[in-house]
Amino acid sequence: MSELFDVTIIGGGPAGLYSTFYSGLRNMKTKLIESQAQLGGKVLLYPEKMIWDAGGQPPILAHKFAEQLINQAKTFHPTILTNTKVDFIEKDSNNVFVITTNDGSKHYSKSIIMANGGGIINPQKLEIEGAEKYEMTNLHYTVQSLKPFHNKRVLVSGGGNGAIDWAVELLDIAEEIIVAYRKDQLSAHEAQVVRLQESKKVTFLLNTTIERLIANKEKTKVKQVVLKKHDTDQTLLHGIDHIIVSHGYNRDASLEFANNSALKLKDNYYYEGTATGKTSQEGIFAAGDILSYEGKVNLLVGAFQDAVNAVNSAKTYIEPTADKIGMVSSHNEKFQEKNRQLIKQMLVQ
Ligand SMILES: Cc1cc2nc3c(=O)[nH]c(=O)nc-3n(C[C@H](O)[C@H](O)[C@H](O)COP(=O)(O)OP(=O)(O)OC[C@H]3O[C@@H](n4cnc5c(N)ncnc54)[C@H](O)[C@@H]3O)c2cc1C
Incomplete structure (x- = not known):
């Protein structure tokens, strides 16, 4: 034994x-x-x-x-x-x-x-083929340090407490914050949502999910995201520096x-x-x-x-x-x- x-x-x-x-x-x-x-x-x-x-x-x-x-x-x-x-x-x-x-x-x-x-x-991952390639660069499921987000354009995917808390943390740091959420209402604490709503830096895209990631020339980072607005069937293209995905665990x-x-x-x-x-x-x-x-x-x-x-x-x-x-x-x-x-x-x- x-x-x-x-x-x-x-x-x-x-x-x-x-x-x-x-x-x-x-x-x-x-x-x-x-x-x-x-x-x-x-x-x-x-x-x-x-x-x-x-x-x-x-x-x-x-x-x-x-x-x-x-x-x-x-x-x-x-x-x-x-x-x-x-x-x-x-x-x-x-x-x-x-x-x-x-x-x-x-x-x-x-x-x-x-x-x-x-x-x-373990965090729920984006169900997009090849997304894992960017986990070492600018696609994040947890935020280890706020430094990389300084003066950057950040897409936060999710509308629960985790996602909204991260967006609030970034208010004084990021240049621009887009919050994309698949539902028509955010489900986070109201006080935190209000803090985001009061900021000119933040754009809310509800009924919206990430449809595609477009890489830079070197294929090392995501450069743009294609977002799908499900209520209008509209497709949006956004340039971003970082994506934070907070879809639960x-x-x-x-x-x-x-x-x-x-x-x-x-x-x-x-x-x-x-x-x-x-x-x-x-x-x-x-x-x-x-x-x-x-x-x-x-x-x-x-x-x-x-x-x-x-x-x-x-x-x-x-x-x-x-x-x-x-x-x-x-x-x-x-x-x-x-x-x-x-x-x-x-x-x-
Ligand atoms: C977002 C968030 C913020 C929080 N903030 C605070 C705070 O500010 N203050 C505070 O006091 N508390 C806070 N908490 C609560 C605190 O983190 C938890 O109460 C604490 O982590 C519980 O510790 P634990 O060891 O019981 O469980 P866990 O931290 O869940 O650890 C359990 C471990 O067991 C391992 N494990 C599970 N199954 C197996 C297996 N079969 N074999 C081997 N390993 C296994 C897991 O991988 C994990 O590492 C927070 C929790 C969350 C989610």
Whole structure:
């Protein structure tokens, strides 16, 4: 049998990353499995947005926050696998969980923390042949930085909160903004729509979809878009520098449990559990957006609290005589050496 871990955490979003850190603090041999190439979970969907509501943390760009979470998760040198999707979970006759991943490998663990959020989330792509060629240049599904849009003509495709929020972010940056939406009314928060309507930079094209992308001579970038107005059957040609497509997300929540490990669901989707991270299955705990219980907080701070509870529950499940809660970090011996090094560094600066 390959290596046996105390806990395997499924999902490398905020809940999984903080569980990884905390299980290290509780001396557990830890593995984290994440299906995407990058750790960070949903926070990577809004990398250029400011986060204000994480306790004690000054306003911070989401991608920076994700970076900090990832560094913290690595504190106790866990095993981290990315680009690896968990497909199947079962329990063997020795009460060990066997986790099968999409590459066919098996992972063995005494306990599991499900931190798989809303599943694997990917933006819905433009259904136009060859569109993927421009994803490296000027066709964007997420905005990593606002800099490239400075004084540029930007087409935002979509009319929900995601699209309209991006258009508002660009108000002081772009030269011109076209919002194209397939429906006859925008479906975003009214206050944000009003901000766009008050600006002379913004043109709204409703009942409109992108029909074709026309590339530059080198075929590296989109130079013009052909838009179709469905109410009038009119075709419009627009020169643009960038396109932001915000058409929502596809979710892949496929992950199966053997009969002896199946979890009870709430609303056919969330794992029904308790505030201490327990699920209906002994030895499988949960944290973050995927877990449902009374008083649940679906925010980063809620994910962190869930992570601490799930780890403490997993610890006492595999070691019933262990302390129910971990020692606070300020007085925890585990940090003594690290604190000495940090203080030394501070004195040098
Ligand atoms: C646009 C937006 C803005 C937000 N802004 C804020 C904010 O300002 N403040 C705040 O507190 N909260 C905010 N939130 C909420 C916050 O991002 C979530 O509550 C948080 O990301 C939940 O973390 P999680 O780890 O539970 O789930 P997720 O972040 O969804 O992470 C789950 C991870 O599990 C992985 N995964 C799923 N299935 C598998 C599988 N089978 N195998 C392996 N890996 C798998 C996924 O790829 C993903 O990386 C925002 C959310 C959104 C969508």
